[in-house]
Amino acid sequence: MRRAAPITILALAGTLIASMACAVILGPASTSLGSLFALPNAWKIFWEIRLPRVIVAVLVGCALAVAGTAMQGLFRNSMADPYIIGTSSGGALGATLSIVFFAGMGRPVFAFLGAAIATFTVYTIARQGGKVPVETLLLSGVALSMLLSAFLSFLMYTAGRSLHQIMFWLMGGFWNVSWDDVIIGILIPAGCLAIYFYARDINIISLGEEDAIHLGVNVERLKQLLLFVSAFLAGIAVSIAGAIGFIGLITPHVMRLIVGPDHRILLPAAALAGGILLLWSDTLARTFAGDMPVGIITACFGAPFFIYLLRSRMKA
Amino acid sequence: MKPVEVIGIDVSYGAKKVLEVVSLDAEKGEILGIIGPNGAGKTTLIKAMSRVVTPEGGEIHLNARNLESLSFREMAQQVAVVPQGFSISFDYSVRDIVMMGRHPYIGRLSSASPRDLEVCDNAMRLANVTHLAASSVNEISGGERQRVLIARALAQEPKILLLDEATSNLDISHRIEILDIIRGLTDSVTVISVFHDLNLAAYYCDRLIMLKDQRVFAVGEPADVLTREAIRAVYGIDVLVKTHPLTGKPYILPVYGNAPGHQQQGGMHVICGGGTGSDLLYALHREGFRVSAGVLNLMDTDYATATALGIPCISEAPFAAISAGARDSLRQHIDSAHAVIVTAMPIGPGNIENIRILEDYRYKSVIFLCGGGSRAFQDHTGGEAGAIIRRLFDRGAVRVERVEEVLRILRAAG
Numbered sequence: 067m068r069r070a071a072p073i074t075i076l077a078l079a080g081t082l083i084a085s086m087a088c089a090v091i092l093g094p095a096s097t098s099l100g101s102l103f104a105l106p107n108a109w110k111i112f113w114e115i116r117l118p119r120v121i122v123a124v125l126v127g128c129a130l131a132v133a134g135t136a137m138q139g140l141f142r143n144s145m146a147d148p149y150i151i152g153t154s155s156g157g158a159l160g161a162t163l164s165i166v167f168f169a170g171m172g173r174p175v176f177a178f179l180g181a182a183i184a185t186f187t188v189y190t191i192a193r194q195g196g197k198v199p200v201e202t203l204l205l206s207g208v209a210l211s212m213l214l215s216a217f218l219s220f221l222m223y224t225a226g227r228s229l230h231q232i233m234f235w236l237m238g239g240f241w242n243v244s245w246d247d248v249i250i251g252i253l254i255p256a257g258c259l260a261i262y263f264y265a266r267d268i269n270i271i272s273l274g275e276e277d278a279i280h281l282g283v284n285v286e287r288l289k290q291l292l293l294f295v296s297a298f299l300a301g302i303a304v305s306i307a308g309a310i311g312f313i314g315l316i317t318p319h320v321m322r323l324i325v326g327p328d329h330r331i332l333l334p335a336a337a338l339a340g341g342i343l344l345l346w347s348d349t350l351a352r353t354f355a356g357d358m359p360v361g362i363i364t365a366c367f368g369a370p371f372f373i374y375l376l377r378s379r380m381k382a
Numbered sequence: 383m384k385p386v387e388v389i390g391i392d393v394s395y396g397a398k399k400v401l402e403v404v405s406l407d408a409e410k411g412e413i414l415g416i417i418g419p420n421g422a423g424k425t426t427l428i429k430a431m432s433r434v435v436t437p438e439g440g441e442i443h444l445n446a447r448n449l450e451s452l453s454f455r456e457m458a459q460q461v462a463v464v465p466q467g468f469s470i471s472f473d474y475s476v477r478d479i480v481m482m483g484r485h486p487y488i489g490r491l492s493s494a495s496p497r498d499l500e501v502c503d504n505a506m507r508l509a510n511v512t513h514l515a516a517s518s519v520n521e522i523s524g525g526e527r528q529r530v531l532i533a534r535a536l537a538q539e540p541k542i543l544l545l546d547e548a549t550s551n552l553d554i555s556h557r558i559e560i561l562d563i564i565r566g567l568t569d570s571v572t573v574i575s576v577f578h579d580l581n582l583a584a585y586y587c588d589r590l591i592m593l594k595d596q597r598v599f600a601v602g603e604p605a606d607v608l609t610r611e612a613i614r615a616v617y618g619i620d621v622l623v624k625t626h627p628l629t630g631k632p633y634i635l636p637v638y639g640n641a642p643g644h645q646q647q648g649g650m651h652v653i654c655g656g657g658t659g660s661d662l663l664y665a666l667h668r669e670g671f672r673v674s675a676g677v678l679n680l681m682d683t684d685y686a687t688a689t690a691l692g693i694p695c696i697s698e699a700p701f702a703a704i705s706a707g708a709r710d711s712l713r714q715h716i717d718s719a720h721a722v723i724v725t726a727m728p729i730g731p732g733n734i735e736n737i738r739i740l741e742d743y744r745y746k747s748v749i750f751l752c753g754g755g756s757r758a759f760q761d762h763t764g765g766e767a768g769a770i771i772r773r774l775f776d777r778g779a780v781r782v783e784r785v786e787e788v789l790r791i792l793r794a795a796g
Binding site: 266270273277283326 | 429453458470
């Protein structure tokens with residue numbers, strides 16, 4: 067199975083490109099390739115709505131999957147995910163603050179700050195004697211998410227005017243995506259690349275922090291770096307598309323089953339798979355489900371998957 | 383230049399002191415064992431040397447360089463650690479894990495060189511895990527997993543190898559297998575290992591360092607460190623220290639039960655021989671009676687037991703009859719004893735004096751421990767011994783079958 071790794075990567079890359087091609091054609095206003103170039107309206111739909119939306123969906127999927135993979139390796143725990151441990155909630159709160167108080171100015175920066183603060187808080191709470199046990203990690207994530215939700219509800223309650231916009235951050239979706247978002251999204255591959263440079267270090271820290279020190283890894287610096295970049299990726303993703311859950315949980319998990327746990331292969335595989343998964347979720351949402359928030363769809367298949375993981379953990 | 387020099391380090395976890403002014407050094411190629419009871423600071427010492435914890439005071443030097451001045455990478459090129467075990471959530475293969483030992487040698491943007499692969503193969507061969515290379519580390523046994531950790535450590539090409547109870551969770555055959563691998567390493571590798579099993583430590587280590595209450599209690603060769611007194615002081619138990627008949631190294635036998643704390647009870651003299659008195663001597667010693675024994679032949683099993691338990695013992699040269707000097711000494715012991723206990727030893731011309739002397743004591747309490755066997759008090763004196771014993775019984779000597787009965791009588795009397 068491990069030997070098939072390069073083939074898997076190629077297959078995923080091919081699937082991603084094919085999916086993007088399909089996705090720009092599919093939609094409520096069905097456009098064939100021929101009509102695309104014949105009708106000026108179709109071209110406009112293609113260029114101004116579908117193409118940026120498809121690109122952004124893929125980038126956000128990549129960001130969430132890579133952040134999830136890095137967190138799972140760092141926490142030695144295949145149930146970590148930016149949504150579950152509160153990173154996304156922090157990002158959503160940050161983005162909401164910028165909407166309510168600054169009319170959306172500096173949204174990505176706020177989202178990133180919120181995500182980073184939430185991540186470090188959960189990490190600090192969950193850490194016990196150099197280790198981050200699964201149970202405390204999940205519980206601290208839930209607890210912090212609840213607190214952040216309370217802040218969000220408060221903001222929604224007081225800022226009636228931007229209620230719809232804030233709802234958007236809570237559910238996650240790609241309604242208003244434009245080329246501006248694609249430009250912000252360019253930061254995502256940069257973040258992914260930064261994490262990829264540390265793929266071998268993530269392999270080692272996934273054995274445990276003490277082992278990692280013995281094998282020559284500067285553990286504290288690596289942890290800070292991974293948390294920082296993961297929060298950065300999740301923050302960007304949230305600032306573009308709101309809090310979309312479970313992509314960062316499912317993709318690393320499934321890819322680990324297919325290509326094995328070596329992060330040098332797992333990271334690119336998860337990035338591609340995350341892009342594909344979110345792209346199809348969004349395509350499904352806007353084509354067949356009246357453009358409902360994509361976060362609803364990912365939660366519909368993500369939450370049962372999470373429960374399945376919990377159950378199989380309990381059995382083991 | 384010594385590979386490892388630890389100079390007076392202090393380590394605390396919060397307010398709790400874990401190590402206080404601990405110093406040690408290790409010579410190139412030696413195996414240094416760290417022993418001591420739970421909580422004495424053994425593991426912490428390993429953690430300090432591998433930079434997992436940072437001492438508040440003191441310094442650690444590796445090959446004359448301060449630990450603090452080394453990068454984590456440089457450190458991992460010199461020092462490898464074999465932990466007690468590991469549990470990982472991800473299914474890495476054995477080869478993946480061993481290859482991680484090369485991490486400190488491979489640059490961030492490069493991949494493994496042919497030399498890295500060669501070192502990794504060699505390490506797997508040395509640790510005897512080559513056949514497991516493709517297996518998942520979660521599918522192999524505990525002993526195999528421990529060997530994988532050794533292979534990973536060897537792949538680091540360390541000059542110093544630290545083992546933190548690396549064999550504690552394994553059965554005896556796997557322990558020996560792994561320690562043999564460690565001892566078979568080249569003379570350029572210095573090994574420092576925590577041991578729980580004192581006998582393994584005595585056999586495999588060139589020197590031992592014994593910790594007690596966060597401090598160094600003793601350092602030296604196994605025979606000098608593993609003394610009865612030191613073990614009593616450090617572990618609080620009584621042991622017999624023997625010499626292993628095959629290796630010539632010290633061998634520790636626990637004296638089960640608590641160490642005698644107080645010797646408030648009256649004195650007893652035990653006349654025994656041929657191993658018939660060993661269990662009684664041990665029982666009396668454990669119960670806290672003041673005990674003496676003899677006269678015994680220097681090669682007698684009971685003599686060995688008495689000396690091992692630290693019981694004063696009158697002795698005579700092998701195959702010699704009891705001399706006048708020994709008889710005087712015996713008389714003194716009997717005079718000062720509360721009671722005399724005779725065990726079911728064979729009696730011959732050599733030791734008949736031991737019971738003949740009892741006829742001089744009209745009012746001394748004498749107990750015969752017959753052990754229930756029909757061969758008790760085998761008489762090799764042509765009837766003289768039997769006659770003496772009969773006369774002693776006539777005068778009121780007590781006859782019992784079991785050690786517990788002796789103890790009961792003595793307790794009642796004491």
